[in-house]
Amino acid sequence: MSVSSADPREHSTGYLPTGNDIQRNIASRRRRGLVWQIVFLSSLLIGLLALLTLLYTIVDDSFGYIAVQTKIDPEELSDRPLEELSKEELIEILRANVSAGLFRRFDRDEPFAERSKESVLQLIEERVIGRDVVASYKLTESLLERERIEATVRERFPRAELEFHSWINYDFLTRPMSSVPVLSGVGNAILGSLWVIAITMLLAVPIGILGGVYLEEYASDTWYYRLIETNINNLAGVPSIIYGILGLAVFVRALEPITSGAAFGVTDSNGRTILSAGLTMALLVLPLMIINAREAIRAVPQSIRLASYGLGATRWQTIWNHVLPNALPGILTGTILSMSRAIGETAPLIVIGASTFIVFSPDSVFDKFTVIPIQIYNWTSQPGSQFRNIAAAAIIVLLTTLLLLNATAILLRNRFKRSY
Amino acid sequence: MEQEARVQAESSISAPFVRSLRLQRRMRIGERIVESIVFICGALSIFTTTAIVVVLFQEAWLFFGSPEVDVAEFFGTTVWQPETGRFGIWPLLNSTLLTSIIALLVAVPLGLGAAIYLSEYASPTARGYLKPILEILAGVPTVVYGYFALTFVTPVILFGLLGRGNVEVYNMLSAGLTMGIMILPLVASMSEDALSAVPRSLREGSYGLGATRLETSLRVVVPAALSGILASVIVAMSRAVGETMIVALAAGAGPRFTFNPLQAAETMTGHIARISGGDISYASIQYTSIFAIALVLFFMTLLLNLLGGWIVRRFREVYE
Numbered sequence: 001m002s003v004s005s006a007d008p009r010e011h012s013t014g015y016l017p018t019g020n021d022i023q024r025n026i027a028s029r030r031r032r033g034l035v036w037q038i039v040f041l042s043s044l045l046i047g048l049l050a051l052l053t054l055l056y057t058i059v060d061d062s063f064g065y066i067a068v069q070t071k072i073d074p075e076e077l078s079d080r081p082l083e084e085l086s087k088e089e090l091i092e093i094l095r096a097n098v099s100a101g102l103f104r105r106f107d108r109d110e111p112f113a114e115r116s117k118e119s120v121l122q123l124i125e126e127r128v129i130g131r132d133v134v135a136s137y138k139l140t141e142s143l144l145e146r147e148r149i150e151a152t153v154r155e156r157f158p159r160a161e162l163e164f165h166s167w168i169n170y171d172f173l174t175r176p177m178s179s180v181p182v183l184s185g186v187g188n189a190i191l192g193s194l195w196v197i198a199i200t201m202l203l204a205v206p207i208g209i210l211g212g213v214y215l216e217e218y219a220s221d222t223w224y225y226r227l228i229e230t231n232i233n234n235l236a237g238v239p240s241i242i243y244g245i246l247g248l249a250v251f252v253r254a255l256e257p258i259t260s261g262a263a264f265g266v267t268d269s270n271g272r273t274i275l276s277a278g279l280t281m282a283l284l285v286l287p288l289m290i291i292n293a294r295e296a297i298r299a300v301p302q303s304i305r306l307a308s309y310g311l312g313a314t315r316w317q318t319i320w321n322h323v324l325p326n327a328l329p330g331i332l333t334g335t336i337l338s339m340s341r342a343i344g345e346t347a348p349l350i351v352i353g354a355s356t357f358i359v360f361s362p363d364s365v366f367d368k369f370t371v372i373p374i375q376i377y378n379w380t381s382q383p384g385s386q387f388r389n390i391a392a393a394a395i396i397v398l399l400t401t402l403l404l405l406n407a408t409a410i411l412l413r414n415r416f417k418r419s420y
Numbered sequence: 421m422e423q424e425a426r427v428q429a430e431s432s433i434s435a436p437f438v439r440s441l442r443l444q445r446r447m448r449i450g451e452r453i454v455e456s457i458v459f460i461c462g463a464l465s466i467f468t469t470t471a472i473v474v475v476l477f478q479e480a481w482l483f484f485g486s487p488e489v490d491v492a493e494f495f496g497t498t499v500w501q502p503e504t505g506r507f508g509i510w511p512l513l514n515s516t517l518l519t520s521i522i523a524l525l526v527a528v529p530l531g532l533g534a535a536i537y538l539s540e541y542a543s544p545t546a547r548g549y550l551k552p553i554l555e556i557l558a559g560v561p562t563v564v565y566g567y568f569a570l571t572f573v574t575p576v577i578l579f580g581l582l583g584r585g586n587v588e589v590y591n592m593l594s595a596g597l598t599m600g601i602m603i604l605p606l607v608a609s610m611s612e613d614a615l616s617a618v619p620r621s622l623r624e625g626s627y628g629l630g631a632t633r634l635e636t637s638l639r640v641v642v643p644a645a646l647s648g649i650l651a652s653v654i655v656a657m658s659r660a661v662g663e664t665m666i667v668a669l670a671a672g673a674g675p676r677f678t679f680n681p682l683q684a685a686e687t688m689t690g691h692i693a694r695i696s697g698g699d700i701s702y703a704s705i706q707y708t709s710i711f712a713i714a715l716v717l718f719f720m721t722l723l724l725n726l727l728g729g730w731i732v733r734r735f736r737e738v739y740e
Contacts, residue, residue: 033634037541043533050601051557057572207461214462218455232465237725239662241689242472245714249475253702283468316454344561347664351696373563380567380669388571395564402559
């Protein structure tokens with residue numbers, strides 16, 4: 001009796017193979033098992049591969065050769081290096097090389113007598129030497145195809161010089177943005193992010209912890225407790241752009257006198273401020289904060305509460321002196337996770353109207369602002385490969401921040417982990 | 421600090437002794453105040469929801485009340501051109517659904533496969549390393565995925581596979597694929613939790629009857645964890661529908677009614693982001709129109725979230 005492996009009875013119920021069929025049956029089932037195991041493993045590997053590709057793309061865009069072309073060779077301006085010249089000599093060079101009108105305008109902006117030597121040198125570099133990046137290359141090409149790049153640059157930009165450039169550098173971290181990619185930086189975007197996060201956390205952390213305390217320690221199983229609980233779980237699933245819409249209508253528009261600072265004597269502002277952004281983000285991370293705080297509080301064993309009550313403590317004394325200190329590591333971890341969410345969130349801030357181009361640093365909550373994710377969005381959507389380069393550099397700044405935060409969260413969790 | 425605590429402790433011990441017997445009935449005002457503050461903090465979430473609903477309905481009411489718009493046109497026509505006063509939501513809704521479906525087609529099989537591997541095949545040590553790495557993917561901000569879609573998925577993968585002439589620079593396929601990668605860890609992580617929660621005895625029983633590991637996984641463990649797996653798919657769908665940055669960057673600007681994923685078409689979230697990002701007047705119909713779109717979006721995600729919760733409760737298998 002020969003049974004082919006396509007025999008339908010092989011899979012039907014109630015059929016028991018006998019003799020050699022047993023071996024064949026087992027072998028084919030094992031084969032199928034192996035094939036599927038490979039399929040399952042590859043889906044996991046595809047996920048990991050995606051992560052690697054993502055990182056590779058970012059790094060590939062952040063470093064590489066750039067071809068720099070100058071209007072005038074610095075050596076033609078002076079026989080000594082420019083840095084060694086005195087301020088007066090530098091002013092003379094500037095006067096000789098820019099139009100008289102432009103020179104007068106610089107003087108009006110800030111009189112030359114008051115300018116520092118560095119400021120004059122910067123003017124010469126920008127206006128006279130005019131370093132211009134005419135081409136940029138990715139890291140992989142720069143490493144593997146150096147000859148080809150050199151040949152192309154020699155042919156297309158004879159006066160240009162090729163240099164290896166890290167798009168992420170000290171200047172990038174400190175400079176404000178500029179319409180020229182190579183002179184652009186995330187300095188004021190970092191400050192903007194810090195301001196917004198500070199306001200968000202100032203509001204969301206205490207309210208979130210107390211909200212968690214209410215749900216875990218005070219609430220009894222009433223209809224409004226169930227309403228609040230369901231509501232918080234559903235709020236965590238509301239798309240972030242809806243929070244942006246809420247912020248636009250409530251904080252930017254309805255509460256404009258407060259959020260623009262008009263009620264406090266600030267005049268040159270509208271509702272699209274750091275304060276509006278912080279308030280909106282606080283509403284966004286609040287459900288997350290509450291859910292995390294609840295979990296941390298729930299993990300505190302009941303015996304600690306009972307011991308405290310047994311010694312005559314009131315409910316709040318028990319919570320403040322025993323429950324919260326024990327739940328602190330968990331709450332901190334949750335806080336950091338909420339914070340990383342708020343740092344990376346972009347959509348609500350676009351709706352609220354974060355400015356994409358501001359050159360000054362924010363110095364009050366009633367200022368216009370930009371944040372790192374908004375800059376990434378803005379630069380990614382601009383045409384031109386150099387904007388991709390600085391977008392990638394900004395992504396590295398953002399991801400490094402998030403990685404550090406998450407590492408801190410894990411460290412805290414392990415450092416303060418208690419077992420009961 | 422420590423001394424303070426001791427003083428406090430001493431006073432709280434000595435106080436009850438003074439008024440010893442009326443201890444139980446004492447009205448503690450401090451406790452009452454704290455309780456109210458804590459309750460307000462918990463109830464603040466109700467304020468958020470109410471505010472969302474009120475704001476959305478209020479502005480959407482103005483939108484539908486204006487002479488250029490009627491509800492039948494809004495839900496029944498396929499042209500969205502605010503400039504000419506034509507407001508049919510279908511182009512936006514269609515591309516939202518199309519990108520989300522593409523994302524699910526990527527994320528559900530891969531996520532489920534990864535979850536089965538992690539839960540049923542991987543050793544505990546390997547799982548300890550692999551799962552956090554996968555969760556890093558979930559922690560990457562979505563704007564970074566938008567950048568990825570535009571600088572890698574479209575130019576390298578799509579142009580490479582389909583030819584530059586056949587694919588538009590901004591297209592729904594690229595946005596959908598990238599969104600699939602974004603929600604993959606969500607599906608994998610939630611499904612893995614559901615699979616791991618299936619008690620060991622069920623697996624042992626299956627092995628005892630002579631089933632292979634694959635047969636045990638697919639015929640015993642997966643059906644037992646089905647409610648959790650379905651819930652993860654629903655949550656992933658809700659995330660995809662509400663996702664903004666990837667589609668804003670990669671799916672294109674400008675509403676367009678098309679079923680061809682290789683073309684550019686703006687989604688609901690992308691439209692809201694683009695319109696509200698510019699300086700629009702609060703009195704214009706464009707301003708109120710984004711609230712109408714947001715209202716539809718809000719109810720779509722709310723329904724999906726409620727459905728997910730219902731599936732978990734309704735089909736959960738309770739063991740022990």
